[in-house]
Amino acid sequence: MLTRNDEILLIAVMSLRDDAYGVTIIREVERRTGKKLKFGGLWVSMDNLAKKGLVEKRMADPEPRRGGKSKCFYRVTKHGAGALKEAAELQERLWKGIPGIIERGEKA
Amino acid sequence: MNRDGSNRDGSRPPRLAVWILGRFASSCGKETIMGDLEEYYRGIRMEHGAGKAAGSYWSQAMSACCALAAGSIGWRMTMLGNNLVVARRNLKKDGVYSLINVTGLAIGLACAFLIAIWVIDETGYDRFHEDSGRIYRVNRLNRADGGSVAFTSVLLSGALNDDFAAVTHSAMVCRLDRKIAFRYEDRNFLEDRVLVSDNRFFDIFSVKFLRGSPETALNRPQTVVMSRKAASRYFGGADPIGKTIEIVSLGRNFEITGVVADCPANSHLQYDFIFTWDWSGYGWGSQSVFTYVKLAEGESPVSVAPLMGAFVEKNLSGYVKEEYGTDLATFMNDPDLGYSFDFQPITAIHLDDETLDNMPGKGDIDDVCVFSIAALFILIVACVNFINLSTARAGRRSREVGVRKVLGAGRKELVGQFLFESVLSSSASFLLAAALAAFALPYFNELTGKAVDAAVALSPMNSAALLSASLLAGLLAGAYPAFYLSSFRPAVTIKAAPGTGTCRSGMRDALVVFQYTVATIIFLSAFVIYSQSRYLSSARLGFDKELVLVVHGARGLGDRMDAMIRELEAIPGVVSVANSSSLPGGQFDRNGHRLEGAAASDETMICTMYSDARLDRTLGLKITRGRFFSDEIASDGTSAVVINETAARMLGLDDPVGKRFLKEYGGAADGEYVTIIGVLEDFHFHSLHEEIEPLVIRNLGGAPGHYLGVRLTNEGAANPAAVVGKIRETWKQFAVGSPFEYSFLDADFDALYRAEARTGRIMSTFFVLSVVIACLGLYGLVSFSTEQRTKEIGIRKVLGASVGDILVLLSRRIALLVVVANLIAWPAAYLIMDRWLENFAYKTGFTPWMPVISCVVGLFFAMLTVSHRAVAAARSNPVRNIRYE
Numbered sequence: 006m007l008t009r010n011d012e013i014l015l016i017a018v019m020s021l022r023d024d025a026y027g028v029t030i031i032r033e034v035e036r037r038t039g040k041k042l043k044f045g046g047l048w049v050s051m052d053n054l055a056k057k058g059l060v061e062k063r064m065a066d067p068e069p070r071r072g073g074k075s076k077c078f079y080r081v082t083k084h085g086a087g088a089l090k091e092a093a094e095l096q097e098r099l100w101k102g103i104p105g106i107i108e109r110g111e112k113a
Numbered sequence: 114m115n116r117d118g119s120n121r122d123g124s125r126p127p128r129l130a131v132w133i134l135g136r137f138a139s140s141c142g143k144e145t146i147m148g149d150l151e152e153y154y155r156g157i158r159m160e161h162g163a164g165k166a167a168g169s170y171w172s173q174a175m176s177a178c179c180a181l182a183a184g185s186i187g188w189r190m191t192m193l194g195n196n197l198v199v200a201r202r203n204l205k206k207d208g209v210y211s212l213i214n215v216t217g218l219a220i221g222l223a224c225a226f227l228i229a230i231w232v233i234d235e236t237g238y239d240r241f242h243e244d245s246g247r248i249y250r251v252n253r254l255n256r257a258d259g260g261s262v263a264f265t266s267v268l269l270s271g272a273l274n275d276d277f278a279a280v281t282h283s284a285m286v287c288r289l290d291r292k293i294a295f296r297y298e299d300r301n302f303l304e305d306r307v308l309v310s311d312n313r314f315f316d317i318f319s320v321k322f323l324r325g326s327p328e329t330a331l332n333r334p335q336t337v338v339m340s341r342k343a344a345s346r347y348f349g350g351a352d353p354i355g356k357t358i359e360i361v362s363l364g365r366n367f368e369i370t371g372v373v374a375d376c377p378a379n380s381h382l383q384y385d386f387i388f389t390w391d392w393s394g395y396g397w398g399s400q401s402v403f404t405y406v407k408l409a410e411g412e413s414p415v416s417v418a419p420l421m422g423a424f425v426e427k428n429l430s431g432y433v434k435e436e437y438g439t440d441l442a443t444f445m446n447d448p449d450l451g452y453s454f455d456f457q458p459i460t461a462i463h464l465d466d467e468t469l470d471n472m473p474g475k476g477d478i479d480d481v482c483v484f485s486i487a488a489l490f491i492l493i494v495a496c497v498n499f500i501n502l503s504t505a506r507a508g509r510r511s512r513e514v515g516v517r518k519v520l521g522a523g524r525k526e527l528v529g530q531f532l533f534e535s536v537l538s539s540s541a542s543f544l545l546a547a548a549l550a551a552f553a554l555p556y557f558n559e560l561t562g563k564a565v566d567a568a569v570a571l572s573p574m575n576s577a578a579l580l581s582a583s584l585l586a587g588l589l590a591g592a593y594p595a596f597y598l599s600s601f602r603p604a605v606t607i608k609a610a611p612g613t614g615t616c617r618s619g620m621r622d623a624l625v626v627f628q629y630t631v632a633t634i635i636f637l638s639a640f641v642i643y644s645q646s647r648y649l650s651s652a653r654l655g656f657d658k659e660l661v662l663v664v665h666g667a668r669g670l671g672d673r674m675d676a677m678i679r680e681l682e683a684i685p686g687v688v689s690v691a692n693s694s695s696l697p698g699g700q701f702d703r704n705g706h707r708l709e710g711a712a713a714s715d716e717t718m719i720c721t722m723y724s725d726a727r728l729d730r731t732l733g734l735k736i737t738r739g740r741f742f743s744d745e746i747a748s749d750g751t752s753a754v755v756i757n758e759t760a761a762r763m764l765g766l767d768d769p770v771g772k773r774f775l776k777e778y779g780g781a782a783d784g785e786y787v788t789i790i791g792v793l794e795d796f797h798f799h800s801l802h803e804e805i806e807p808l809v810i811r812n813l814g815g816a817p818g819h820y821l822g823v824r825l826t827n828e829g830a831a832n833p834a835a836v837v838g839k840i841r842e843t844w845k846q847f848a849v850g851s852p853f854e855y856s857f858l859d860a861d862f863d864a865l866y867r868a869e870a871r872t873g874r875i876m877s878t879f880f881v882l883s884v885v886i887a888c889l890g891l892y893g894l895v896s897f898s899t900e901q902r903t904k905e906i907g908i909r910k911v912l913g914a915s916v917g918d919i920l921v922l923l924s925r926r927i928a929l930l931v932v933v934a935n936l937i938a939w940p941a942a943y944l945i946m947d948r949w950l951e952n953f954a955y956k957t958g959f960t961p962w963m964p965v966i967s968c969v970v971g972l973f974f975a976m977l978t979v980s981h982r983a984v985a986a987a988r989s990n991p992v993r994n995i996r997y998e
Contacts (some may be wrong), residue, residue: 045180
């Protein structure tokens with residue numbers, strides 16, 4: 006099972022398609038969830054995801070914008086995509102009928 | 114983009130943060146990490162400006178550092194685990210060698226540790242007094258010989274306090290150098306730790322009062338303060354305050370006004386009693402007390418020195434004019450009589466044996482130096498061993514290093530691993546050293562006469578120091594193999610046979626030579642000390658010390674002395690009994706003697722003692738001219754003196770009999786005279802440390818002297834118990850109330866050399882330790898070299914070498930090293946011992962046997978060590994050896 010944080014990261018990477026690296030992932034996560042991640046935690050988490058086989062790393066060419074340093078792109082693997090799909094289905098199953106109950110609860 | 118990588122606008126993230134981050138990022142992810150953050154920085158900077166960008170960068174960078182560190186700790190731990198496994202395997206594989214290594218270092222550490230404790234104790238005497246840095250003893254510096262004397266006038270302390278603003282407190286202390294009898298009801302003892310002083314004592318010295326208070330304790334005459342130990346001896350648990358105790362020899366009662374805690378062992382003034390005395394009538398001429406002062410803050414002897422001249426002028430001019438008839442300047446410039454005052458820090462007193470103060474228990478600064486150096490050497494030898502052995506063993510692991518490098522280990526990792534193993538060994542050494550030190554402590558205490566207990570010795574601070582020393586040794590030992598091995602090229606090491614790594618035996622040989630040199634020097638020193646001790650106890654002293662028994666405290670007998678002596682001489686086993694003020698080996702005051710017709714300036718200080726007419730018979734002294742005192746001749750009692758040959762020589766008297774001295778010491782020219790009636794053959798009344806001095810023996814003239822010398826027959830001396838018993842009964846009969854205390858003159862005399870005996874024992878211990886360490890090291894090295902050469906030995910045997918040939922082959926080199934070590938050690942030991950023997954005026958010489966013996970002993974131990982391995986190798990099966998890989 007995916008953890009919540011893993012899920013958020015994978016979704017961010019997925020939605021960024023070919024442009025997922027440190028800076029962009031942080032921005033995307035902030036845009037989607039409002040949480041401001043720290044880079045330190047991000048690298049450790051991404052490394053763990055890579056170890057689990059859910060993402061793969063790709064080194065790119067150096068860029069002047071980064072002071073001449075190269076960057077590391079991430080991409081969701083098939084395995085990772087599968088895990089996301091499972092997570093979505095699980096979400097749907099879990100929440101089936103619950104929003105209605107919440108609404109009725111508020112009314113009462 | 115600019116050349117340094119910054120953007121056109123020259124913006125870069127804060128340099129410090131970049132640097133810090135760089136240290137945490139490991140090599141592989143570094144670029145990505147730095148790059149990501151830099152881009153992030155640029156983004157913020159464009160939107161929100163440089164300030165906010167810098168702040169955000171710092172915040173991100175620091176949290177990243179934390180995360181990275183936490184992430185990599187996992188790796189570090191894993192690596193540590195691997196290091197531990199490898200270390201344990203290696204230690205197990207070379208079990209014996211590891212044990213030798215650890216033990217050798219532990220012995221050296223423990224030894225150095227104990228000596229450090231001793232040195233710290235010896236140099237820390239008297240520091241427990243409050244403001245000890247400002248307390249000084251005032252000595253007289255004599256012009257005559259440049260020597261200093263601690264005995265000063267009773268008036269000095271008061272005068273110093275009055276005349277110097279810098280002196281806040283002063284005190285005078287008189288130490289009784291003979292035992293005196295104290296009596297309370299039926300308990301009486303002879304006490305020898307007795308001081309005479311007054312209230313001011315407590316202003317200067319920190320004394321803890323258990324009963325009474327420092328202000329009131331000694332503020333009036335005939336009061337006494339006792340130590341807790343003394344109080345329990347006389348009063349048990351009762352409160353002695355207000356009671357009176359009698360000092361028998363003074364015939365007076367003293368009121369007890371205080372009980373103080375026992376004085377600590379590291380105080381130069383050791384006392385059980387302090388009593389007050391009426392010093393009126395004592396002027397500048399009688400020098401019999403120690404003067405102590407406490408200076409104000411910020412003052413030092415240097416600041417006080419300029420005012421000394423005026424002080425001396427003011428206080429001493431009158432006395433000098435009256436006694437010597439000259440003015441002060443002439444007196445002070447006189448090469449024989451002149452003196453000045455000198456301030457000696459109280460903390461320096463214990464180690465100062467140059468200043469004359471007749472205090473027992475002095476330490477010797479030479480001892481402190483010698484032992485510090487010896488300790489340092491032993492520690493170096495032990496560390497050298499450790500390094501030597503570690504280096505030799507590390508050579509076997511060159512293959513391992515090669516493989517590790519191929520698998521990707523960097524230099525840092527390899528160095529780290531070797532250092533880790535080395536430090537692990539040395540930590541084990543630390544534990545063993547601490548245990549050894551704790552076990553050896555009782556023996557150490559006995560050897561040095563100190564009383565250190567384990568808890569104090571192994572205090573947290575001391576243990577931390579020991580730990581750092583051992584870790585340092587571990588790091589140093591590990592450094593050489595670590596850096597050397599990690600520099601190998603993998604291809605070379607993996608292809609080569611195991612054990613080809615360090616072959617540089619030159620350094621190892623030098624280290625072995627060094628160890629054996631140190632051991633040999635210590636051996637020779639111990640030898641010389643032993644030889645000198647033998648000489649001292651068997652030297653001819655000019656009197657028969659083996660036959661004389663000494664009874665103390667005879668002064669209280671008064672006019673019953675003659676009757677008692679007659680009774681004593683009637684005891685079978687007793688030949689004769691003499692009464693005197695001092696006996697050889699004791700204290701001899703010096704007094705000013707002036708020959709008839711000599712000028713006042715020709716007055717000389719000569720050792721003086723008083724005795725009755727039986728001294729020559731009792732001690733076995735020989736008269737060379739004239740005669741000794743005789744009871745028949747009445748005038749002997751008041752106007753006869755006997756001198757020794759040295760005195761006759763010094764006074765330039767060819768025919769001394771009949772010449773006369775002024776009776777009064779330093780007296781006026783028109784006083785009475787005493788006549789020299791005889792000259793004695795020189796005898797050693799001081800210890801053999803000193804040349805025989807001139808001596809004048811005056812007649813007690815019926816007054817009781819402090820000591821009774823009892824000459825026993827040969828049978829009596831061999832079996833003294835019965836005779837002593839009878840003497841005790843007689844004593845009890847005549848000396849009612851005084852305790853009977855006796856000793857044997859030869860034991861008393863030998864006690865003068867207690868310090869040397871102790872030094873000798875300590876040197877012997879050092880010798881044993883250094884030999885053990887050196888042999889341990891040698892054993893390890895020899896084991897390795899024989900192992901290296903197993904193939905060679907096998908081939909030689911096949912080619913026809915006998916067991917003996919192999920033995921010689923293996924030991925030849927070691928024997929050579931030992932001989933070289935000896936050659937170096939002989940001159941060094943000679944220099945050291947020559948200097949030590951200068952302490953003695955009468956000494957044994959160096960025999961040619963000494964170097965021979967040291968060489969033989971050295972070779973013996975070396976061959977013993979080598980033999981175990983060598984014999985095993987020589988007898989091994991050559992077939993197995995050649996197959997050995």
